[in-house]
Amino acid sequence: MRPEDILVPTPAGVCCKIGGFHIDPTRPVARALITHAHSDHARAGHGAVLATAETLDLMRLRYGENFAGTTQAAAYGKRIDLGGVTVTFHPAGHVLGSAQIAVAANGLRVVASGDYKNVPDPTCAPFELVPCDVFITEATFALPVFRHGDPDGEIAKLMGSVALFPERAHLVGAYSLGKAQRVIALLRKAGYGAPIYLHGAMEKITRYYESRGFALGELRVVRGASKAELAGTITICPPSALNDLWTRRFPEPLAAFASGWMRVRARARQQGVSLPLVISDHADWNDLTATIAATGAGEIWVTHGQEDALVHWCGTRGLKARPLDIVGYGDEDDAGEQDGGAEE
């Protein structure tokens, strides 16, 4: 048996013919296995969806009750037989509910890791290393210039800026699923006790995290707060809101953005950010290469991002590697987060 007999890449996502399903398909299919709830991976309109309970809940929040024909919750580590293959979900450490999906048959195991990071994150289960024959990895930050460093240091920078500019409102752009809640949790861990303000687009998902037992301290919505009240505060908002009309309700707003992209100055400047915070929910270069090596996989399939560099690196390590041309995966912000704008 060849790995392609278990999972075959197609432009709409990887497909398991024997099992009769796609993983993270970018167009509607009969049966979809979803790694996590970011909108480029989790789309509405599939017949049946298998995902972790959290991912299903988050999809429901985003798309409404009828986002799929039927749903089935997968628990981490539990074997599920589908057609001729065995499927298991394992924590990916990316966001709440995120999973790597291992598909095995005839002693051959392929792991589709979705998006992942192997870094402590107080808002999701830690990454689990799953030994395998073929590892499908993301490549969002697959250049050696991306080394994310210590998120606590970035949070300290943010708090230092708030102390230096107590009359200004600090707006932190963060993807509404995962990053926003992680930034809040990191602020709390660093001892920031003041209320944290939320853009309306953050509210539902953040409240969901709270309902799952994550203590995020006092949260307030910006809506209705006076300009004076917002001086010296921190507000979490979707990145798209940072340059929006919406910012005019704040006193001298200072734009921060929590993202791995902030490592590169041109990217930060392009977004008009004056306080870039390098906090990422994706594996950085060291994390990607170390994880690839640790899986023991002899063959690596690379998706969304800087495929070239990672494929080249695999070559230097004697690993067989190929880029997968799947259309539609990207930055979380590119898809579905236009809900942040108060544009007329």
Place this chain on the structure above:
Amino acid sequence: MNRFAELLNRLAYEPARNAKLRLIADYFRSTPDPERGWALAALTGALSFPHAKAGLIRSLIAERTDPVLFELSYDYVGDLSETVALMWPPSPSLLAAERGGAGSGGDAPTSTTESCLSTAIPHPSSQGEGELSLTTVVETLSTLGKAQLPKQLARWLDALDETGRWALIKLVTGGLRIGVSARLAKTAAAALSGTDAHDIELLWPGLKPPYIDLFAWLEGRAEKPASDDPAAFRPAMLAHALEETDLAELQPSDFMAEWKWDGIRVQAVSARRDRDMITRLYSRTGEDISKSFPDLLDALHLPGAVDGELLIMRGGRVQSFNVLQQRLNRKTVTPKLIAEFPAHLRAYDLLADGAEDLRERPFAERRTRLESFVAQLDDEHIDLSPLVSFATWDELIAARKDPAAAGAGEDATAVEGIMLKRRDSLYLPGRPKGPWWKWKRDPFIIDAVLMYAQRGHGKRSSYYSDYTFGVWTRGDNGEELVPVGKAYFGFTDEELLQIDRFVRRNTTERFGPVREVVHEAARGLVLEVAFEGLQRSTRHKSGLAMRFPRINRLRWDKPPSEADRLELLQSMVTKIEQGLAS
């Protein structure tokens, strides 16, 4: 070094001047001597390291990284220093620290083996104590030979984090461009004591990095450092704007008039120290700009202080500000640049003649002294700004309308207006009201159509506040608008809101921060645009470049089809060239 790097990092991203000032002042307040003094030196451009070149940095990284990965990374990042800073591999000693630290990370994921090692790196900036300081860098480099430089740089790069490496490379290769002028850094230093940057500017030529005595004075721990600089800057005297109606209150016989030239106001100072001649050129605010104009310094061979206008002169004719701008835009001054854009000083006033201070003398007397001073200099790079003769205000009004006929001749295109100076005026620092008046020429005015709008910066980042406007011309497909300029001020806050709303409601296309706005014969916004001058330009599609355009009025009442045509601008530029324009 890490604190300094962090400061540079914040400054590079911060658009607002006030916030920049706060960041620098905060750094000065919380950083001890001599570290902050070296930082001030770096920010004011007082440091240079001749041996560190980009090529050296390139070879250092080539020894340490896979060439394919480097090229891919460089291609993505687009800046050499930044790519090297980000790619520089962790040093062996840091890796050891990392191995030691990883085991103790209580909240690290447990199911992983090797892979968590690389991510649980203690942040190098938290090293505290034995951290590399800017002082160490500066002191080491001042004595280090060229041959030892690569090894030393590599050791430092090993010890720093990404931001630290970026700052170090930018600092030593002289590429520290973070939108902070020397003036701004001095203003931040002045903020430590509430003094004016002006006071620091006066002392500056006598000060040396790391400026221990300056900070001691600013913090009230010592006397003001004595300036023993014989070629010091003298605070400039500025004029108030005049309206024609003001003339009724003034007596023509009390005043002398001269052209206001469209260059940059400078002060040229020469003085002897022992046997040497020290010559400096200062900007209006007292910044030493000598380095940018070496061709002018040789001309100032007599001790004295001249207030004048810096211009570019070709074939005995003053060039427009656009031409001067091209020289100002260049970072390095090459012989070719000097030959192509020869600097010239047109003298207005004499503040010192030899060792004699003339500032307490009346203007009429200074003017006579200036005339003989310039005659004595007898150098083609320096001439006298001619007086405009007049007996009545009507004569002066006529001269302002037509400088070419009133003596400015072919140079009239570089005349920005008229300066009126009381014959008895002393040379007083600042902008005293009464003795000096500036009376600018009337701006040119056209009606143009808004075509594109771009988001502003800083405070204005949520507003579409930069406007590209065009006028009509006959194109291949009939009537079309051709862009003729860009303006981002001149409107009130209320008007800004109105235009912003219009832009958002009438967007036809978006390109990043830019929106194309509807501009058809019947739909669109007409802007009344005022500008100070007009030039032919091969760099613009319209073939024209405006000087100092701004939005004068919003013409909501006017349909775009009634806006002006390119032919009008073309006839304006012809008239200007012939010195006929009003």
